[in-house]
Amino acid sequence: MTKKRVxxxxxxxxxxxxxxxxxxxxxxxxxxxxSEGLPSGTGTDPVDQLLxxxxxxxxxxxxxxxxxxxxxxxxxxxxxxxxxxxDKLPLVPSDLGAPGLEEGILSNDRSEASVLIVQWGIxxxxxxxxxxxxxxx
Numbered sequence: 094m095t096k097k098r099v100x101x102x103x104x105x106x107x108x109x110x111x112x113x114x115x116x117x118x119x120x121x122x123x124x125x126x127x128s129e130g131l132p133s134g135t136g137t138d139p140v141d142q143l144l145x146x147x148x149x150x151x152x153x154x155x156x157x158x159x160x161x162x163x164x165x166x167x168x169x170x171x172x173x174x175x176x177x178x179x180d181k182l183p184l185v186p187s188d189l190g191a192p193g194l195e196e197g198i199l200s201n202d203r204s205e206a207s208v209l210i211v212q213w214g215i216x217x218x219x220x221x222x223x224x225x226x227x228x229x230x
Contacts, residue, residue: 171210
């Protein structure tokens, strides 16, 4: 006699069945929900907080007063423009389209890029750290 194969249940089914609060999920941050034009789970951060986070990271990396990067506060985020400083920027167009980043433009020769940071997170931090590493190398 052959056993009938049953598919496993998903997380949603288990949560619905057990109706448990999972406080450890708060470590990943609050759930923002749908925001204007952004994927679910993303949102916009206050511009002053974005500018402060960007400034703090650039300062920690030694590039706060660099002519290679300019930061300008906008209504919905912080617009940054970066110069390669000689070698090509270590970027591809998809780097400037990650969640939390908008209006990314990379020049054809990869000597200049600009992007609007609307949310502070791993993609924005990774972008700035890669640029600082590029300039330091």
